[in-house]
Amino acid sequence: MAKTAQSKTDETISFGGGAQAGTRRDPNDESQIRIDLAAAYQLIALNGMDDSIFTHISARLPDGPGGTKRFLLNPYGLMFDEVTASNLVTIDETGAIIDDPYGAGVNAAGFTIHSAVHMARHDAACVLHTHTVAGVAVSSLQEGLLPLNQWSAQFHGKIAFHDYEGIALDLDERERLVADLGDLSVMLLRNHGTLICGRSVAEAVKLAFNLERSCKAQIAALSTGLTPIPLADDLAAHTAAQYARAYDKTEAAGIDPEWDAMLRLLDRQAPAYAD
Numbered sequence: 001m002a003k004t005a006q007s008k009t010d011e012t013i014s015f016g017g018g019a020q021a022g023t024r025r026d027p028n029d030e031s032q033i034r035i036d037l038a039a040a041y042q043l044i045a046l047n048g049m050d051d052s053i054f055t056h057i058s059a060r061l062p063d064g065p066g067g068t069k070r071f072l073l074n075p076y077g078l079m080f081d082e083v084t085a086s087n088l089v090t091i092d093e094t095g096a097i098i099d100d101p102y103g104a105g106v107n108a109a110g111f112t113i114h115s116a117v118h119m120a121r122h123d124a125a126c127v128l129h130t131h132t133v134a135g136v137a138v139s140s141l142q143e144g145l146l147p148l149n150q151w152s153a154q155f156h157g158k159i160a161f162h163d164y165e166g167i168a169l170d171l172d173e174r175e176r177l178v179a180d181l182g183d184l185s186v187m188l189l190r191n192h193g194t195l196i197c198g199r200s201v202a203e204a205v206k207l208a209f210n211l212e213r214s215c216k217a218q219i220a221a222l223s224t225g226l227t228p229i230p231l232a233d234d235l236a237a238h239t240a241a242q243y244a245r246a247y248d249k250t251e252a253a254g255i256d257p258e259w260d261a262m263l264r265l266l267d268r269q270a271p272a273y274a275d
Helices: 030-046 108-120 133-139 173-181 201-223 233-253 257-269
Strands: 056-061 070-073 089-092 097-099 126-130 159-162 186-189 193-198
Touching (some): 030 056, 030 201, 030 257, 056 201, 070 108, 108 173, 108 193, 126 201, 133 201, 159 173, 193 201, 201 257
Parallel strands (some): 159 186
Antiparallel strands (some): 056 070
């Protein structure tokens, strides 16, 4: 039997209970974007969500000379916990390398996927792609992610799907991927993994963490062989709207206490990320 919403309000979730305090981020500060993106790689690795030297996270940079569209991507061949602010690769939307301190270029499939989204979605400041066991497992289920808990409810009605076409090396796939994504921020790449767009690096990482928890919780619940209790559509939609308002509030403020806390964790455990 599905649980239903009994009492609904229009109050936004408050993750701090009051006025937000923390570091205000300038979305056009390239040095800050580099540090945040390097932190994203380290956090994904720290949480066991990386896949050797594969998968990728990108961040949009302010336009270069002549309006060149630029973004940052990880150097091919480095583990995620080796990525730092200074060794990220700067690349344009055509695939031309602008700056490559490590000298190994980028993952070709990474360019295909990330350039497609950055070219089509100006709101996608960060694009995060993973191959976690839980994410791949749920992407391989016909039903996808089920509304079984608070984590997964935030994604209710907000997940796109893209069918597997082989390793993403064909530039022609970009149009189909973007069409399938539409204006959503989360996509299950069938039989492959997950793709997340964030208005900031911080938002993309938080969405990725919550999606991963959702997938793990679903697998754990279904693996018991017992009957799960799904949330009713109205309750799941209500919860999704609450989360959306909270994310909107954080992005509008430009201050994210949770992200600041994550960076402090890295300052303690992997301080070289900001080098």
